[in-house]
Amino acid sequence: MLVRCVQTQERGDQAMRMERGLPQHEELRQLLRERRFRANLTQRQLADKLGWNQRTISKIESGSKRVSVVELIELAAALGFDPAAALRRVAKAAKR
Numbered sequence: 484m485l486v487r488c489v490q491t492q493e494r495g496d497q498a499m500r501m502e503r504g505l506p507q508h509e510e511l512r513q514l515l516r517e518r519r520f521r522a523n524l525t526q527r528q529l530a531d532k533l534g535w536n537q538r539t540i541s542k543i544e545s546g547s548k549r550v551s552v553v554e555l556i557e558l559a560a561a562l563g564f565d566p567a568a569a570l571r572r573v574a575k576a577a578k579r
Contacts, residue, residue, distance in 0.1 A: 508546060510576035511555075514569055516544050518562040532561050 519529055519540075526540040542548035550558065559566035 506576040506579055507573050508549075510573050511550065511569070512544055512546055514572060515550075515558060515562075518558075518564050519544075522562050524562075529558075529561060533557055 519526070522529075524532070526544070527537040529535075530537040530540045539548065543550055543554075555569065556566050559569060
């Protein structure tokens with residue numbers, strides 16, 4: 484049982500490393516960082532505004548946590564940008 488869990492974790496870590504390298508993921512992380520900086524907010528301030536933990540923002544920006552559509556909408560509202568425009572920007576990155 485323990486061996487199976489370790490193997491699953493190793494595969495998950497490997498998959499996470501592969502996902503971090505995709506242009507779409509990097510583009511979204513870059514967009515979120517840019518918007519947070521433009522809003523002149525720290526990770527903690529943004530997290531407080533959303534009612535989230537600062538660690539969640541850190542994980543999103545570092546690529547160790549994916550952003551759901553619902554989270555993207557909440558982030559967009561907190562940072563003052565259009566989530567649809569963000570998705571178009573991310574889609575363009577996939578085509579490069």
